[in-house]
Amino acid sequence: MRDVAERAGVSIKTVSRVVNRETGVSAVLADRVHAAARELSYQPDLTAGNLRRAGRRTASIGLLLASVDNPFAATIHRAVEDVAERRGVAVFSASTDERPDRERELVAAFTSRRVDGLIITPTGVDQRYLVPELEAGTPVVMVDRPPVGVDLDHVLSDNPDGARTATSHLLAGGHRRIAYLGDLAHIATAAERHDGYLQAMATAGVPLDPALVLEDVHNEQSALEATLRLLALPEPPTAIFASQNLITIGTIRALRARGRQHDVALVGFDDFVLADLLDPAVTVVAQDPGEIGRAAAERIFARLDDPALPAEWITVPTRLVVRGSGEIPPHRA
Amino acid sequence: MRDVAERAGVSIKTVSRVVNRETGVSAVLADRVHAAARELSYQPDLTAGNLRRAGRRTASIGLLLASVDNPFAATIHRAVEDVAERRGVAVFSASTDERPDRERELVAAFTSRRVDGLIITPTGVDQRYLVPELEAGTPVVMVDRPPVGVDLDHVLSDNPDGARTATSHLLAGGHRRIAYLGDLAHIATAAERHDGYLQAMATAGVPLDPALVLEDVHNEQSALEATLRLLALPEPPTAIFASQNLITIGTIRALRARGRQHDVALVGFDDFVLADLLDPAVTVVAQDPGEIGRAAAERIFARLDDPALPAEWITVPTRLVVRGSGEIPPHRA
DNA sequence: TTGAAAGCGCTAACAT
């Protein structure tokens, strides 16, 4: 900047004014500055400027996801980027791999880079470690799961409603023996989906068979095994509600392994690529990760504009996508 | 930092030494500093420190992808993150949407934040705009596609070899009428895959039918239409080599629409989720995006350690994954 | 409309 000023024959402050598009610089000087900047291929240093700038904004935010290469997370990522880009804000992103210790390290790494805000998919059972950042005025928004121990903005899918919808859809198809395959029970969203399933069953007055409710299924392999166990039951289910993506895939593999994919109805929670190309095509309750990301990003910026905003809990609706697997009628064992 | 120094009763420099784990601070003082830092929830400001620090490193890099929510790109992203994390480096990522103007804007946005290096999936037909950054000493590595107009490190899949492998696999299965569905011809990787196809056909001494070579197919819909046209030919192909992911999916949709998915062989370039669950399961030449990202990140850091390194061209091998669709024998029209 | 001086939070270089 000093070099540019010298070359343009003006003071350093005038260069600063031109670069920041401040008013009150004569056209002649502005042109000279622009020319000098071009000749020296001058690139302003945002990090230096932000050191003194009012509000000390760095025009960057941090985004913590389970993993950047997980399709659900990646869609959130893209939506956040799109909102941030409109504001000239860059986004740091990182993967926690669902590890609370990683989560904390990454928050520290981003904080030390003075991000203006943080969007976090919380993994831990406790986010009280965030209190110092919050007191320092850093806005934090949680996505996909609610925060624990602190009252923060968060945006979540309507998990109970989605699970009720999925279950009710199967009930409406005439099923009564509907199995539930749930993720680790300590995960808040898994618990909400479980509740939704229970509510729908209760509302329909269908008695619950505990043998059909399997929790703590957490990946493809365990879902496959759980489904095989269900199918081997004396009175197997005629329909399955798989509460999560990987569980849905594992269930499909198991049904195919037994050649039952056209006999046993299946509704999955969360949509996935090519679900429509499978045979049968898979009926799902789709989440809207794009909307989740968009809402979270909007919220960060709203809070940046007005730090006094009360914490808001945003719920994003789900949508039943009928494709075939969920419409298979009850079939005698 | 000043506050911490005051509270600990030491000089600001001593705090700096403790925070940066420099040697030569007595245990007593170090403890006092740590205590004071904790009491004030002091978070060091990396951006301020980097202003003066030797080498002016910001411990951040920029990553430009076609889109962060594209699975191929997301896998590269994760691999880059993993390498960067080991070095305590944070990554800014952004999506170009294949737009050269976005690419340039994002490079400027990241440069003004003084990233230590840039990993770019180039979209434009010319990357000479990077010359000032390169002269300023910013390492740049290209991924997935070679740079144009500048000689830079880059890491690419072995496209010609992968395309030859796919084509030869079909030839070995007895096919002679093998169609080629190619992406936009001006994309360098598309051209390389086209070449690989031509080479394999020539090596096998199979005459080329121009009616079977369709280029400038660039999405699912156009691939679907192209395939329908191929199937309507007086002498349709008995096998198809789809040179890219979306093209493969479009081709599958077309084959199914005509009920020909078990008659016409198909090999796709690039693997995709659930390819093994389709019927028939899809044979592909898989790329290794994780390895591409890892190699690119390693390269950035190697160059950061030694800026004098000559530009290196790294090729990542592909792998034929046999699943069924590519092993369908030639079928009379 | 323009500029000079101070200082953001930190580290380098050089004392002591």
Add this chain to the structure above:
DNA sequence: ATGTTAGCGCTTTCAA
């Protein structure tokens, strides 16, 4: 082993 001073590239404040 510890401290002092200068200054990174910029913006702020205030003066001209």
